[in-house]
């Protein structure tokens with residue numbers, strides 16, 4: 290996907306798309322396979338190795354590493370299998386710093402955990418590693434990983450300060466999910482595997498924006514325009530605003546159901562038109578000839594292209610206003626009150642300062658997107674907790690609509706551990722198709738499972754996570770299959786590269802599933818519509834074997850000063866400890882290759898790759 294949507298800019302007739310759409314009627318066509326004569330020709334054929342899907346070929350998997358790096362990888366992964374070390378690592382780090390002093394401690398970290406999981410301190414120092422990855426067929430997603438060293442009490446304080454004026458009351462049922470709770474103020478707790486931003490001030494959010502802009506510059510300068518910059522929306526404004534917007538979305542669904550009796554998924558209602566909606570409002574004794582209500586009904590976002598009522602899509606609000614810089618949340622999200630008949634905000638109105646903060650958040654996001662577009666860099670928006678996710682998803686979709694007109698600049702992330710993941714992806718694909726923008730998505734399983742479950746149970750709403758690991762994996766494979774099916778459908782219609790997917794996982798079964806599905810459907814790496822993603826320092830046997838075989842592969846590459854990336858290292862140690870079967874395999878492969886290199890006297894082996902990432 291290095292040049293996903295880049296190398297050929299096919300003129301797309303979105304009118305045709307809507308025709309295909311009606312026939313497809315949102316059903317999965319399992320028989321869609323791409324005939325070989327419709328495959329696009331590869332422009333250049335780079336050096337390729339055959340792909341061994343057992344991911345056991347240690348010689349090829351580790352030929353990008355020096356013997357010292359192999360030893361370091363073995364040592365670091367081995368240390369993370371010891372429960373005592375992992376459980377007490379924070380104490381040990383503090384003691385280590387005290388006993389060794391700052392310089393020796395840094396030296397030790399650089400030659401162990403930091404050296405293994407982190408690329409370097411800044412954009413300049415990481416360049417040699419990025420070049421080496423590229424020369425072995427692997428591209429980069431840069432992720433500046435410096436974090437605040439904040440205690441739990443400080444996190445609680447930050448949450449209290451950031452609470453919105455309208456968030457004081459508690460609601461019954463599902464809406465409870467979208468309120469802040471002191472117990473969960475420290476969003477790093479309960480085995481969270483991803484970085485957490487806390488709101489300190491608007492100035493801090495500006496600083497975070499500058500960091501992301503620098504990351505875009507670093508991608509532009511060091512990845513030959515093949516990379517991504519990863520960003521999190523909670524870094525760009527008060528996270529409570531995202532919670533509030535998620536609540537608007539939940540309330541809109543609830544209101545829609547109350548009025549029509551039809552459940553609306555993902556803010557898009559099927560089978561209901563504004564006129565049927567108006568009739569339903571009249572049942573509730575709302576005067577639809579009232580000027581305000583009439584205007585509201587006229588402004589409903591209604592897709593009129595359809596011929597089959599089962600796929601009519603209607604939106605109660607015109608969400609594109611959301612990314613408008615003059616947008617006022619309480620003005621946009623007004624509905625007729627079912628008791629009074631008057632147009633009223635669907636949530637308690639934000640105060641003017643909070644409205645301004647929301648606009649600030651959007652301004653920062655636009656600044657990032659514009660910068661990325663100018664520098665020809667793509668932006669990956671990470672998925673976060675499920676109580677932020679409806680807002681993050683909605684904003685990201687609107688940003689895609691705005692910035693992905695000619696190619697995909699903005700990419701969304703979908704967490705397949707969520708019960709609603711498949712439906713969300715299908716509907717978003719549908720919206721992208723109808724509204725004529727390029728759709729880029731990263732599929733992950735999800736990084737907040739334990740915290741999500743505990744919060745749902747303690748606060749008292751439905752657990753948003755699939756009941757078992759098996760169901761999550763099924764959801765992943767089903768969602769990926771649907772995306773691949775639609776990709777093939779596009780290619781068959783001559784409109785390739787409108788959808789791009791990143792299979793972001795360390796799970797070898799899922800990677801095998803994706804590769805086999807690509808083969809089955811006739812999708813080739815040269816189509817540049819499917820890519821893979823793993824973290825730096827994890828699952829190298831997968832990333833490099835795929836990259837060297839000509840698949841599009843990315844490493845999430847963290848960078849930042851040693852002291853500030855310790856929390857990141859801490860999460861990697863915990864994650865590796867919880868993945869013992871996977872780590873066992875990596876250790877076995879590393880041991881095998883190390884012994885071989887020792888037996889062959891290759892102590893000073895110098896990696897030299899001549900692969901060209903796709």
Ligand SMILES: Cc1cc2nc3c(=O)[nH]c(=O)nc-3n(C[C@H](O)[C@H](O)[C@H](O)COP(=O)(O)OP(=O)(O)OC[C@H]3O[C@@H](n4cnc5c(N)ncnc54)[C@H](O)[C@@H]3O)c2cc1C
Pocket residue numbers: 482483670671672673702704706733734735736737738754755756757758759761793794795796822823824845868
């Ligand atoms: C490149 C990259 C980018 C990422 N970006 C994000 C991101 O933006 N947002 C995000 O949330 N995560 C992100 N992640 C992390 C990801 O969501 C997973 O936590 C991590 O990759 C482990 O999942 P896996 O598929 O690699 O491995 P596996 O070991 O196959 O899966 C473990 C995952 O399965 C799920 N799971 C485990 N047990 C159960 C259970 N009992 N019931 C239901 N589900 C279960 C959980 O999600 C768990 O993390 C990213 C990962 C990568 C590699």
